[in-house]
Amino acid sequence: MSASSLIPHLVADKVQQFVEEECIPSDALFRAQLGEGAQRWSTYPPIIDQLKARAKKLGLWNIFLSKTHYKEGAGFTNLEYGLIAEQLGKSLVASEVRLTFPPKAGNMEVLAKYGNDVQKREWLAPLLDGQIRSAFLMTERPVASSDATNISLTMRREGDEYVLNGSKWWSSGAGDPRCRVYIVMGKSNPTHQDPFKRQSVILVPAGTKGVTVKRMLSVYGYDDAPHGHAEIIFENARIPASNLVLGEGRGFEIIQGRLGPGRIHHCMRSLGAAEHALEWMITRVNDPSRSTFGKQLNEHGVIIEWIAKSRMEIDAARLIVLAAAHKIDTSDAKGALKEIAEAKVIVPQVSLAVIDRAVQSFGAAGVSQDTPLATMWAHQRTLRIADGPDEVHLQQMGRNENKRAKALQKKLEMQRNKAEALLRQHGIQAKMHL
Ligand SMILES: Cc1cc2nc3c(=O)[nH]c(=O)nc-3n(C[C@H](O)[C@H](O)[C@H](O)COP(=O)(O)OP(=O)(O)OC[C@H]3O[C@@H](n4cnc5c(N)ncnc54)[C@H](O)[C@@H]3O)c2cc1C
Structure with missing residues (x-):
């Protein structure tokens, strides 16, 4: 492995450490500093600026625009940044601090991709700098x-x-x-x-x-x-x-172009949330003080199965997202529409299933404010609607997949004819009915 291919791994490790050791412990303070009533909309928690300064110092500021498609990009491919983005999903403040909380990343992509120089100067520069x-x-x-x-x-x-x-x-x-x-x-x-x-x-x-x-x-x-x-x-x-x-009548072009890489970031953050929920679940079911019917929770077969299923589903979903990121890197968002749609639909469903199991493992505490699970579930649930509901993506995907029908019928007919000819060569008269 070359040194350059190691860099994203080092950054991903650094981000993981920053998220786990500094951001997650700051989540409670972030919530407390939000305050009450109108204050929640007139100020923002000071912890954000402190962590932002820390992220800048660590060289972790604004690294989301891909080098593949933007000159403003920080030097990572979408695939590399995807791996980094996963860490951000584990903490409330992490995305905020790293300037990638949706829909801002997508918005910056609109300006970077379609804005003219004046618009970029006026809006993109201060957005990238975190001022606005x-x-x-x-x-x-x-x-x-x-x-x-x-x-x-x-x-x-x-x-x-x-x-x-x-x-x-x-x-x-x-x-x-x-x-x-x-x-x-x-x-x-x-x-x-x-x-x-x-x-x-x-x-x-x-x-x-x-x-x-x-x-x-x-x-x-x-x-x-x-x-x-x-x-x-x-x-x-x-x-x-x-x-x-961009110009009059070009709105569709813009909304379609906007949602490529942004969706990958979304998906990887969702998987980060699922991973964090799994950590909470494993910790809970191994707590010796929580045994039922003479067994610790982790000794009940169904609970061990929850852990196994969650592991498999997260890993499978991650591969789907990374495949989509790779396709964007090697072609562009338009060329990766199918893969992006697959990721957009499958990931929130997986995250919701994993978080739901974690909630269940906590009993009533799981739906309360005492764990991050309830908030995570509510957030993940919205992702089945936001940026287009599942059904719309599935409809498009299903229609496109279905376009193969004619070619598949031809192929099956060819295979049937060959099978019948082969049988005849061996003196067997048979009609295949498929
Ligand atoms: C937390 C959150 C954040 C959001 N952020 C933004 C934002 O920043 N900017 C923004 O502009 N919007 C945002 N949205 C809105 C979101 O993008 C829309 O809600 C979404 O596109 C659906 O539109 P709609 O609500 O009008 O639902 P409708 O279009 O009325 O659809 C209702 C339901 O009909 C069903 N449906 C629709 N089409 C089909 C179909 N072809 N086949 C089968 N069923 C179908 C689906 O189940 C769908 O949920 C956000 C939404 C949420 C929940």
């Missing part, structure tokens, strides 16, 4: 947003401005006092004959006149402060046309 935050605004309450052709916030061109009217919700990150820019998808060309060319993406500075955060939404009762998920109203908000990203 961003939110991605696509989903709308009035329409089924898993079909993005439904997105209907209006973007009407007037002179050198666009006038925006409508509403968005589930705008993750918009509750953070540091959030300065919204990446907004709207309908700019409602009559375009191609339904995939009706939407555009525009950069809207937070605080623009006519843009109001109406309320923050909860996730199974959690507010996810300090980022949160906002419902935002647009009433005649005037945005300079120069804030348009």
Whole structure:
């Protein structure tokens, strides 16, 4: 193994140590510093800046953009960074400190990939530096947003401005006092004959006149402060046309390009959470003070099976994600759509199953605030909906796989004909019925 191929492993080890020894022990303080009521949205926990400074000192700052596709990249492939990202999923503050908490990484990718030089200078540079935050605004309450052709916030061109009217919700990150820019998808060309060319993406500075955060939404009762998920109203908000990203009618191109590597990071963090849940479960079932019916928990066959299943499922899912990361590295996100979709669907299901077993092994304590398991479960559950529900990805995947039908029928027919000919050569008259 060459020295250069060892570097990611060394970084991954360093990240693991940083997460396990500094971030996980800081999670409780992070939660305590979030405070109560309005304070949760007006400040952010000081521990973040302390850990950020520490991450910078350790050389672990901003290493998520891949070297394969971005000149701003830190030098890792998506596969290498995937392995590093897994560690981040184990701790609440770890992703925050490393600047990769979704959807910010995807947002930075939008700007890095599609932004012009002015937009990059104004927004990407401070985002990369951690000075500001961003939110991605696509989903709308009035329409089924898993079909993005439904997105209907209006973007009407007037002179050198666009006038925006409508509403968005589930705008993750918009509750953070540091959030300065919204990446907004709207309908700019409602009559375009191609339904995939009706939407555009525009950069809207937070605080623009006519843009109001109406309320923050909860996730199974959690507010996810300090980022949160906002419902935002647009009433005649005037945005300079120069804030348009890539060009009019190119919204689909942008949302499709945005979700490649970002999904890999998501998935690997999910697996980090699952791995951490498994650690909690193993610790619990080996606690000698928790025996039932004359046996320690780890002596019950079903519980040992939970551990084995969890190990297998995490390892299998990790391979699927890394295969997707490798495909992105060797082609691009578009070339890896199938693999990315597989990872996007399978990983939250695996993480949920593992976390659920861990919760069960803790009994009532598992659903309380005394372990991180309940929060982890709630977070992982949302990943079966956020960035497109499972069913939409499965539909696309199933349709594509099904396109092989004609070729497979031909192949089976050829094999049947050959089998029948072979039987005839041996004097056997038989009709194959497949
Ligand atoms: C925690 C969280 C964070 C989020 N963050 C963001 C964000 O930052 N920015 C943003 O814009 N959005 C965000 N979202 C929104 C998310 O992307 C949408 O909720 C998702 O795309 C689904 O859209 P919808 O809620 O309108 O559901 P709908 O489109 O109404 O779909 C409802 C259900 O219908 C079913 N369904 C849909 N299509 C099919 C199909 N083809 N076949 C079978 N069943 C189908 C699915 O079960 C789906 O869950 C977030 C959501 C959550 C929960």
